[in-house]
Amino acid sequence: MRFFGLRPLNDSNTVRCENLSLSASNEIFTMIEKALTGDRRYWGWIFFLLSIMGTGFIFYLKQLNYGLRITGMSRDVSWGLYIAQFTFLVGVAASAVMLVIPYYLHDYKKFGKIIILGEFLAIPAVVMCLMFVFVDMGQPMRAMNMILYPTPNSIMFWDMLVLNGYLFLNLIIGWTTLSAERNDMPPPDWVKPLIYISIPWAISIHTVTAFLYAGLPGRHLWLTAIMAPRFLASAFASGPAFLIILCLIVKRVSKFDPGIEAIQTLGKIVTYAVIINLFFFLLEIFTAFYSNIPGHMHPFKYLFFGIEGHGKLIPWMWTSAVLTFTAIALLINPAVRRNENILMVSAIAVFISTWIDKGMGLVVGGFIPNPFEAVTEYSPTMPEVLITLGVWATGLLIITVLYKIAVSIKEERI
Amino acid sequence: METNRRQFLKILGFSTLSGLGSIPAIWALTPNSELGTPNSGKRWAMVVDMKKFKTEEDYKKCIDACHSVHNVPDFGNSKDEVKWIWKMPYKNTFPEQEDDYISGEMKQISFMVLCNHCKNPPCVRVCPTKATFKRADGIVQMDYHRCIGCRFCMAACPYGSRSFNFRDPRPFIKEKNTEYPTRAKGVVEKCNFCEERLAKGLMPACVEACKDNKALIFGDINDPNSEVRKILESNYTIRRKPELGTQPGVYYIV
Numbered sequence: 324m325r326f327f328g329l330r331p332l333n334d335s336n337t338v339r340c341e342n343l344s345l346s347a348s349n350e351i352f353t354m355i356e357k358a359l360t361g362d363r364r365y366w367g368w369i370f371f372l373l374s375i376m377g378t379g380f381i382f383y384l385k386q387l388n389y390g391l392r393i394t395g396m397s398r399d400v401s402w403g404l405y406i407a408q409f410t411f412l413v414g415v416a417a418s419a420v421m422l423v424i425p426y427y428l429h430d431y432k433k434f435g436k437i438i439i440l441g442e443f444l445a446i447p448a449v450v451m452c453l454m455f456v457f458v459d460m461g462q463p464m465r466a467m468n469m470i471l472y473p474t475p476n477s478i479m480f481w482d483m484l485v486l487n488g489y490l491f492l493n494l495i496i497g498w499t500t501l502s503a504e505r506n507d508m509p510p511p512d513w514v515k516p517l518i519y520i521s522i523p524w525a526i527s528i529h530t531v532t533a534f535l536y537a538g539l540p541g542r543h544l545w546l547t548a549i550m551a552p553r554f555l556a557s558a559f560a561s562g563p564a565f566l567i568i569l570c571l572i573v574k575r576v577s578k579f580d581p582g583i584e585a586i587q588t589l590g591k592i593v594t595y596a597v598i599i600n601l602f603f604f605l606l607e608i609f610t611a612f613y614s615n616i617p618g619h620m621h622p623f624k625y626l627f628f629g630i631e632g633h634g635k636l637i638p639w640m641w642t643s644a645v646l647t648f649t650a651i652a653l654l655i656n657p658a659v660r661r662n663e664n665i666l667m668v669s670a671i672a673v674f675i676s677t678w679i680d681k682g683m684g685l686v687v688g689g690f691i692p693n694p695f696e697a698v699t700e701y702s703p704t705m706p707e708v709l710i711t712l713g714v715w716a717t718g719l720l721i722i723t724v725l726y727k728i729a730v731s732i733k734e735e736r737i
Numbered sequence: 738m739e740t741n742r743r744q745f746l747k748i749l750g751f752s753t754l755s756g757l758g759s760i761p762a763i764w765a766l767t768p769n770s771e772l773g774t775p776n777s778g779k780r781w782a783m784v785v786d787m788k789k790f791k792t793e794e795d796y797k798k799c800i801d802a803c804h805s806v807h808n809v810p811d812f813g814n815s816k817d818e819v820k821w822i823w824k825m826p827y828k829n830t831f832p833e834q835e836d837d838y839i840s841g842e843m844k845q846i847s848f849m850v851l852c853n854h855c856k857n858p859p860c861v862r863v864c865p866t867k868a869t870f871k872r873a874d875g876i877v878q879m880d881y882h883r884c885i886g887c888r889f890c891m892a893a894c895p896y897g898s899r900s901f902n903f904r905d906p907r908p909f910i911k912e913k914n915t916e917y918p919t920r921a922k923g924v925v926e927k928c929n930f931c932e933e934r935l936a937k938g939l940m941p942a943c944v945e946a947c948k949d950n951k952a953l954i955f956g957d958i959n960d961p962n963s964e965v966r967k968i969l970e971s972n973y974t975i976r977r978k979p980e981l982g983t984q985p986g987v988y989y990i991v
Contacts, residue, residue: 390922391886392903397816401891401901428742461886461901461923468866468885479865479889519748540859540981541895617835694897695825696832699815 350502357731358724364576368723372716379713382706383458391461394707399699400690402459404711407682409455412718413486413532414558414681416448418566419493420525421559421592427518433585439504439729440573440581441566442497447721448562449490449528454714478534485527492521497725505732529554536689544622544689547610553603554681560596561677563589567670571663573726579733590666594654597673601647604680618696622688625698633698636687639679646676780856780875781930782958782986783944784968785849789952796824799849799953802946803928808919810902810909819900821928822851822943830977830989848989849953851943852877852898852928853977856984860890860899869925875958875986876930886923895981899927930955958986 361369386393396403422441425431457463474480496517503510530551536542537550567589570581611619624630626640650672654660660669692698703711790796803809803822810819824847828835831848858877860869868884871877891899905922913919917933920926931941939945944955956963965988968974974988 390902390904392817394903396903398818398891398900399897401888428745456887459887461888461925462884462921463886465866465883465885468868468883472866472883474865474867477863477865477889479863479887483865515744516748519745522745523753535889536892539863539893539895540983541978542892618833689892694895695829697829 354502354505354728354732358727360731361727365723365727369720372720372723375716376713376720379710379716382709383713385706386458386710387463391459393704395701395703397699397701399693399697400687400701402686402690403701404683404703404707405455405459407686408711408714409452409459410532410686411561411678411682412448412452412455413528414554414561414677415565416445416452416489416528416562417525417555417558418448418562419445420522421563421589422566423518423522423525425588428522431588433582433588436733437566437570437581437585439497439501440569440726442493442500443725443729444562444566444569444722445493445525446490446497446725447718449486449493450721451714451718452486453490454717455711458710458714478531478538482528482531482535485524485531489521489524489528492517492524496521501729501732504736526555529558536685541694542689543618544685547607549603549606553600553607556596556600556603557677557681558596560593560600560673561681563592563596564670564673564677567593567666568674569722569726571667571670573730577730577734578737579730586663586666587661590654590660590669591657593670593673594651594660597647597650597654597676600677601651621692621696625691626684626688630692630698633691633700635700635702636684640684643676643679643684646672647680650676777873778959779873779957780959780986781854781935782875782956782965782988783851783930783941784954784965784972784974784988784990786952786954786968786990787846787848788990789947789950790846790849795947795950795952796847796849798946799943800824802942803931805912806914806931806934806942807917807929808906808910808914810906811911812904812906812909817903819902819906819926821900821926822849824848825850831975833978833980843991850896850898850977851987852930853896853983853985853987854928854930855986857982859893859895859981859983863889863893865889872932876932876935878929878932879924879926881918881920881924881926884924886925888925890925895978895983896985899925901925 382393394403394405419438419441422434422438426434426438457466460466469480469483496514499514500510533551533554536545537547539545567586570586570589574580608623611623621630625633626636627644628634629637650669653665653669653672660666687701691700800822804811804820807821809821812818826847827839827843830850854875854877856875858869858871861871861877864870865887866883866885868880869877869890870880886901888901891901902920902922902924907919910919931939931943934941940948941953941955944953947953954965954968956965958965958969960966968990969988972990974990976985976988979985
């Protein structure tokens with residue numbers, strides 16, 4: 324039972340010889356085997372994630388039983404923490420395309436080593452998106468109704484198609500290119516078209532997700548043509564920022580070095596994206612406040628200053644703003660961001676800042692004030708937070724396993 | 738590199754074309770609930786005559802009639818609240834009409850609000866399962882058995898007309914009406930213009946409850962001889978948020 328064994332696979336020669344006779348399914352098993360061999364730290368992390376997943380699952384069962392009343396959502400704020408995570412994580416899935424474009428279209432070789440990390444980040448990001456939509460449903464056992472009664476006039480129908488499509492594209496591309504690398508072969512020709520298709524496809528997941536919001540009459544914060552560009556800008560900031568964090572972790576915990584230049588280029592991408600994201604946000608502020616239309620100003624006033632004494636999101640929004648400005652200040656000078664510690668801090672700042680702004684700020688802000696111009700506030704409940712953490716832990720577990728496989732294969736090649 | 742980019746552009750072109758090409762195909766394969774509804778020539782509409790609402794009792798009898806006939810639960814808190822027809826102050830009903838110098842009377846009175854049964858309902862447009870749909874007679878209706886509880890319709894409705902069953906409503910129904918279904922937790926509901934009563938030739942429950950002073954008038958707006966049409970012709974009426982192009986089917990005489 325080698326598959327379940329914990330024997331380290333350091334004898335790569337025997338492994339490669341065996342490979343010649345291995346069938347495709349065995350190939351998958353030997354890849355998975357790499358995720359089952361690890362030191363104490365690795366298993367400690369895995370069991371930590373499993374315990375959070377378990378806790379989240381128990382509370383999800385509770386939610387199934389009692390209904391969504393165990394969350395902080397209400398008639399007026401009918402989407403909350405779950406949909407905020409979904410919206411943010413669609414952005415993180417963009418990590419892949421920001422590597423694919425330079426590598427495959429501009430022949431930027433330095434990304435060759437880490438492109439798999441981008442693809443393997445997109446997979447758990449999309450899985451988390453789908454899980455967050457699922458836990459938000461009032462009748463999850465009827466989820467298949469979306470396929471049984473397909474409704475093209477609903478943007479959600481298209482979002483389901485593009486998100487699942489993007490998931491499969493990255494699964495197929497990531498897995499195939501990694502197997503090829505492991506066998507010291509170039510990737511098969513048939514993946515190339517899939518890689519090229521994945522580029523506009525990545526743009527589509529942000530555009531379609533933005534359309535979920537941008538086409539609703541009467542929700543002033545969301546009814547803006549710049550929503551899709553804002554989604555893209557924040558995605559190209561948060562996705563590569565998370566990738567920088569992961570690359571620097573990988574560098575510390577394994578023998579695989581993603582390469583200084585590749586990480587620095589990611590830093591450059593994040594710098595541009597976070598500045599563009601801020602610029603787009605300021606455009607919204609200008610239109611709302613110079614036009615002086617009350618409905619357009621209200622959500623921004625609520626988010627940053629509070630309305631009628633209600634302002635639960637004020638500290639969050641200002642944290643987000645301060646983090647964005649700090650990140651820009653640190654990133655804008657190439658000499659400063661060359662320091663990996665500073666780059667790490669900036670990437671974390673960008674990640675948290677966009678998580679607040681594109682998550683709770685965007686989703687909850689859209690519901691306040693409500694269509695009656697009255698304020699009902701929202702804050703998540705403990706069960707809601709635990710279910711959310713459970714989904715995040717699931718995503719992190721998938722990242723860990725996929726990265727473990729990819730990094731082990733890279734280490735064999737050093 | 739050059740060939741790669743050329744190859745990419747070629748594939749991009751083909752995939753865009755085939756992607757765009759698939760849109761009409763998908764559209765054709767999936768009958769569209771909103772655009773495909775044939776118009777029967779009838780459109781139910783309501784006029785709310787605010788001059789007739791004088792006492793607390795005038796509001797209460799309409800609301801109670803609706804909520805009891807439709808098994809609307811009373812949770813006793815605003816967070817889980819489910820409501821089909823209810824009272825709202827002027828400034829909330831018509832927030833875009835904000836005016837510091839509006840008459841004192843207007844500041845005081847509450848308006849009756851309910852689903853507007855829009856001609857162009859945004860809720861129907863966004864529903865991913867056609868659980869909410871527009872009927873040929875203009876009623877925007879819910880299929881409680883198909884709704885997946887995604888609450889996209891609640892985000893889309895510019896009138897705040899929709900409620901969600903955040904918990905099992907059944908223990909909170911005072912007196913069950915066996916003629917109308919109760920709902921499960923996790924589905925959205927709202928006013929249905931009493932389609933179940935219209936099918937039997939009856940007027941909506943709220944309209945019937947206040948029939949002595951005719952505070953609510955109901956009928957086919959496409960019929961020039963109907964009572965609603967006559968009232969609309971002889972009175973100045975307003976609708977909620979007409980600028981959104983939803984064409985609400987509920988009119989107010991102020």
